[in-house]
Amino acid sequence: MPRKATSPPSGATTDAADQARPRGPESGSARQRVQMADIARMAGVSASTVSRALSGSPLIPEATRQRITELARSLNYQINVGAANLRKRDTRTVGVVLLGESLQAISDPFILSILGAVGDRLDELDMSLLLSRLKHGQPQQLAQRYDSGQVLGLIVIGQTGWHDELNRLAARGVPMAVWGACLSDALYPVVGGDNEQGGYLAASHLIRRGCQRIAFFGDREHPEVALRHQGYQRALAEAGLTADAALYLPYRFGDEGIRATVDAWLDGQPEFDAVFAASDVAAMATTAALGDRELRVPQQVKVVGYDDIALAGHLRPSLSSVRQPAREAGRALVDLLMEAADGSKHRTVMLPAVLVERESSR
Amino acid sequence: MPRKATSPPSGATTDAADQARPRGPESGSARQRVQMADIARMAGVSASTVSRALSGSPLIPEATRQRITELARSLNYQINVGAANLRKRDTRTVGVVLLGESLQAISDPFILSILGAVGDRLDELDMSLLLSRLKHGQPQQLAQRYDSGQVLGLIVIGQTGWHDELNRLAARGVPMAVWGACLSDALYPVVGGDNEQGGYLAASHLIRRGCQRIAFFGDREHPEVALRHQGYQRALAEAGLTADAALYLPYRFGDEGIRATVDAWLDGQPEFDAVFAASDVAAMATTAALGDRELRVPQQVKVVGYDDIALAGHLRPSLSSVRQPAREAGRALVDLLMEAADGSKHRTVMLPAVLVERESSR
DNA sequence: TTGAAAGCGCTAACAC
DNA sequence: GTGTTAGCGCTTTCAA
Numbered sequence A, B: 001m002p003r004k005a006t007s008p009p010s011g012a013t014t015d016a017a018d019q020a021r022p023r024g025p026e027s028g029s030a031r032q033r034v035q036m037a038d039i040a041r042m043a044g045v046s047a048s049t050v051s052r053a054l055s056g057s058p059l060i061p062e063a064t065r066q067r068i069t070e071l072a073r074s075l076n077y078q079i080n081v082g083a084a085n086l087r088k089r090d091t092r093t094v095g096v097v098l099l100g101e102s103l104q105a106i107s108d109p110f111i112l113s114i115l116g117a118v119g120d121r122l123d124e125l126d127m128s129l130l131l132s133r134l135k136h137g138q139p140q141q142l143a144q145r146y147d148s149g150q151v152l153g154l155i156v157i158g159q160t161g162w163h164d165e166l167n168r169l170a171a172r173g174v175p176m177a178v179w180g181a182c183l184s185d186a187l188y189p190v191v192g193g194d195n196e197q198g199g200y201l202a203a204s205h206l207i208r209r210g211c212q213r214i215a216f217f218g219d220r221e222h223p224e225v226a227l228r229h230q231g232y233q234r235a236l237a238e239a240g241l242t243a244d245a246a247l248y249l250p251y252r253f254g255d256e257g258i259r260a261t262v263d264a265w266l267d268g269q270p271e272f273d274a275v276f277a278a279s280d281v282a283a284m285a286t287t288a289a290l291g292d293r294e295l296r297v298p299q300q301v302k303v304v305g306y307d308d309i310a311l312a313g314h315l316r317p318s319l320s321s322v323r324q325p326a327r328e329a330g331r332a333l334v335d336l337l338m339e340a341a342d343g344s345k346h347r348t349v350m351l352p353a354v355l356v357e358r359e360s361s362r
Numbered sequence C: 001t002t003g004a005a006a007g008c009g010c011t012a013a014c015a016c
Numbered sequence D: 001g002t003g004t005t006a007g008c009g010c011t012t013t014c015a016a
Helices: A035-044 A046-054 A062-074 A082-087 A103-107 A108-125 A140-147 A164-174 A196-210 A223-238 A258-267 A280-292 A311-315 A326-343 B036-044 B045-053 B061-075 B081-088 B103-107 B109-124 B138-146 B163-172 B195-208 B223-238 B258-267 B280-292 B310-314 B326-341
Strands: A093-100 A126-135 A156-158 A176-179 A192-195 A214-216 A272-278 A303-305 A319-321 A348-351 A353-355 B093-102 B126-137 B153-158 B175-177 B190-193 B214-217 B272-278 B304-306 B320-322 B346-353 B353-355
Touching: A035 A046, A035 A062, A046 B304, A082 B081, A093 A108, A108 A126, A108 A156, A108 A280, A108 A311, A108 A326, A108 B126, A126 A140, A126 B109, A140 A156, A140 A164, A140 B310, A156 A326, A164 A176, A176 A326, A192 A196, A196 A214, A196 A223, A196 A272, A196 A303, A196 A319, A196 A353, A196 B190, A214 A223, A223 A319, A258 A280, A272 A280, A280 A303, A280 B310, A311 B280, A326 A348, B036 B045, B036 B061, B045 B061, B093 B109, B093 B326, B109 B126, B109 B153, B109 B195, B109 B280, B109 B310, B109 B326, B126 B138, B126 B272, B138 B153, B138 B163, B153 B326, B163 B175, B175 B326, B190 B195, B195 B214, B195 B223, B195 B272, B195 B304, B195 B320, B195 B353, B214 B223, B214 B280, B258 B280, B272 B280, B280 B304, B326 B346
Parallel strands: A093 A126, A093 A156, A156 A176, A176 A192, A192 A348, A214 A272, A272 A303, A303 A319, B093 B126, B093 B153, B153 B175, B175 B190, B190 B346, B214 B272, B272 B304, B304 B320
Antiparallel strands: A126 B126, A319 A353, B320 B353
């Protein structure tokens, strides 16, 4: 009986090999996957040869390589990544961890655009992305994400409240890269925007537009926001203005109750002519709250947000914002992680902040 | 020299075990991870015992288990998931694949909220999430995501243009669950909103508000959108209205040029008094375009979107929208996947559509 | 150029 | 209860 090259795993060559491979205990049906030994048998070579052929080893002559590659493709064979990783003591999977107050922290569009950019870069490098979120209160979970050996390192998005744990990991030699503020005592590689400059740009722009009493919405406990606030203060100082404590409204990123926070603040009848919010989501909530009180944006109150999320241009009025380059951020995070994995000394990447002027501050 | 129990992996018991484990070829430094054999040696038991203890086998007496667990914790030991998976021929990782026109499809907030919900559910079940995106033109890549053996199955978000490939996978017995429309010939488990009902709710609401010429923005080539359009038509028919072809504007989800599309349509001076958009992002772009032409929402034109993204309530005017329950969707997707992996017959989950009335259609 | 054999870190029969 | 042994699917010496 003729043996077709593309017949399912079975065409054995020796009696010993002829016995059916034991089926797994799974209840499923077609769980049987073709594996390297099958290819080897069908190609009449050893598994080593198949392995070498598939990995493009120069030891294998082109003709053989072609034949084996073709056979593998026709069987839809894919190397078992787990087994290969185990043997090679290596993996091309990166752990991406979203840190936040709650699991819903994923809701900020900007965080997502960074995630997307990291994913794009990993795709380019033919690497995989293992995603997880962590909320406060379980610092050791971060290490576990690495210690279980599934990933070559961690890309961490968000650092507030995790700085110490991140330093601990870095000290242990865990390869990683963090999106956040460049804290002076960070032992880990950081990618972040130029927050001080961003704050400065936003505030000086508003001042140039004639604003004198610029409110700041954002939590200075948050390292990135603290820097934006410094830039804001620098711009005020340059203009001979001083920051009024009554114009500082702290709120946390991802806070669902942002609208209520803003409303409560407005109830206090503060005197102000502009708002600089530390995120676009907050700026949107603010604009909505102002509108409900018949305060016109930008005529009566000018608003500038932060991040320049994709939707910012689709708002009415469109939202002025300080752009953070998510695409570059993603690339830099991956690249710094790879450097860390190679054992290079850690470095920091600061990305430029650019003010995008739109209607809300016109 | 005294040997502390918490000293790093070394404290050997026999001469043979005393030789240092070979270091990997990695250039990094502290790559040496503690592993089961180390724990075993230090606890004076065999690796099997450690394995059993750590996995909570009833064979191991509580005291021993405690002792081993404690030792493992003190060394920050984590089981090597890859090795365990290989041996158990099992994995607790799920592949989540975002399908889209481009890799940037991740930009729609609603897709993200589903991703978040899937992540939450997987967390609850102590499973991991391997994320990847796929653009059109490489159908076989979807299968590869599974065949490489890293995941127990796939959760696929988006189905437009992939239906055949999805059916092919399902026929092969690949465990999966898909977010999309419940197509009649789908061989795979689907979770989706009640799109027909959603379209009906939106349109009949607008009609009740006095609208007569309701434009529909969305691509009927897209199965979910086609259903929403059917519901829209049903509502019109009930009211004795007919859909005017001039009031149909197709656009693709994730299209960055949505604003331009809407502007071009408006340039044609269409006669309309309402817009029902198949996504909130499109509804936002539409509202902005209308505003730029001095068309007041909702006074002159009422707008209803779809998805009820978190930002919808923060807009000015706040956006009426048909809510799709992302949280339930995520849970259902994971649960259907688990059923599929268990070999159950595939079923379909349709989630209710709820109209959230806000200012844009008041 | 190729194959045999060892072994990555773990789990599960099977024996004791 | 516990240890010994075999082996998950692959890669890589080493020898031919």
